Amino acid sequence: MKTTTIAVAGALTAFASAGTAQETFEMTSAFGKNLPILGTAGVAFVDKINAISESVEFEHFDPGELVPTLEALDAVSNGSVDAAYTTSGYWQGKMAAAGLFAAVPFGPEPGEMLAWMLYDDGLTLMQKMYDTNGYNVHVTLCGTYAPETSGWFKKEINSPEDLQGLNMRFFGLGAEVMQKLGVSTSLLAGGDIFPALERGAIDATEFSMPIVDANLGFYNVAKFNYFPGWHQPATMFELLINKDRWDELDDTSKKQIEIACMANITDNFAEGEAKNFPAMIENVNEHGVEIKNWTPEQLKAFEAAWLEVVEELQAEDELFAEAWADLSEFREGYKTWFNNIYLPRPWN
Numbered sequence: 001m002k003t004t005t006i007a008v009a010g011a012l013t014a015f016a017s018a019g020t021a022q023e024t025f026e027m028t029s030a031f032g033k034n035l036p037i038l039g040t041a042g043v044a045f046v047d048k049i050n051a052i053s054e055s056v057e058f059e060h061f062d063p064g065e066l067v068p069t070l071e072a073l074d075a076v077s078n079g080s081v082d083a084a085y086t087t088s089g090y091w092q093g094k095m096a097a098a099g100l101f102a103a104v105p106f107g108p109e110p111g112e113m114l115a116w117m118l119y120d121d122g123l124t125l126m127q128k129m130y131d132t133n134g135y136n137v138h139v140t141l142c143g144t145y146a147p148e149t150s151g152w153f154k155k156e157i158n159s160p161e162d163l164q165g166l167n168m169r170f171f172g173l174g175a176e177v178m179q180k181l182g183v184s185t186s187l188l189a190g191g192d193i194f195p196a197l198e199r200g201a202i203d204a205t206e207f208s209m210p211i212v213d214a215n216l217g218f219y220n221v222a223k224f225n226y227f228p229g230w231h232q233p234a235t236m237f238e239l240l241i242n243k244d245r246w247d248e249l250d251d252t253s254k255k256q257i258e259i260a261c262m263a264n265i266t267d268n269f270a271e272g273e274a275k276n277f278p279a280m281i282e283n284v285n286e287h288g289v290e291i292k293n294w295t296p297e298q299l300k301a302f303e304a305a306w307l308e309v310v311e312e313l314q315a316e317d318e319l320f321a322e323a324w325a326d327l328s329e330f331r332e333g334y335k336t337w338f339n340n341i342y343l344p345r346p347w348n
Helices: 002-019 040-054 069-078 112-118 122-132 172-180 190-198 210-215 245-248 252-285 295-317 318-341
Strands: 023-029 056-061 083-086 137-145 151-152 168-169 184-186 224-227 235-242 290-291
Touching: 023 040, 040 056, 040 137, 040 252, 056 122, 056 252, 069 083, 069 190, 069 235, 112 122, 112 137, 112 318, 122 137, 122 252, 137 168, 137 245, 168 190, 172 184, 172 252, 210 252, 210 295, 224 245, 235 245, 235 252, 252 290
Parallel strands: 023 056, 023 083, 168 184, 224 290
Antiparallel strands: 083 235, 137 235, 151 224
16 A cells, blocks of 8 residues: 555656646847846846746747847747847848837837737737748747937038948848938948948948947947937837747747736836936946937938838738738827826926
């Protein structure tokens, strides 16, 4: 009887252990964990999901530890990496619509963008983009923050003509706008920007918010920091998981990942709102940065170039045209809410 009891107990223990076995996901991040907000968001997601789930566990890896930043989509799709915390704007060269799900020039700010993505058709169209282009990934929205600074320049920009001939690091759909204005753009990962700026391979750069850019030391080389971030009024971040791995998960594990990402979105946005104005003040007072604002005329030139880009991409790419039409329809309706509910700010 004693032997039988021990055997049964052992079997139950083995069964329980099998039932609670964890699925491990190696996750590459597009951003180094040393970068405030931008990089720590990927770490924060891992901390959240690992704290609430007994069935899945994520391991965070910095860019280059598993794959370079710009190779993450292909790596997740082919299964050489399980997951990636990144932004779809990095895939602009692969899919014309990719930038629409990351940051839309002169587009929605965070609240409106989240509304379109989560409660309208944005996220569905985003998954359709990956599926249509043959990528074996499942996408979950996993972070967002407010407008970025729109550039660090070595020389003051007084007119659109001053942009002509510049070499500049630029991201997503905004890069297409800058090209219209005579700028030669390149997409560099975060860790590659400062060396390129310092040795003169690029004349200017945009990358992220003031606190992130300060961490990378752009102020040492480029003293003119321009606002507002017309090219990225909001930026969305994604969690890509290999579709085969995702489909193998039970519903509870999937929901836990989604919940961790939703919590991450809240943290990501709030932290950006809290920590950027001190960074701006420090940039000015301690590093000699000049905060500059684009004039209405300059912004009109950027917007006119953007509308040209939209027309061209709609004609070239069916999915871009579908997503743009959907977003435009949503924004037209959203005006009814926005224009009536939010308090004007005459004191600005």
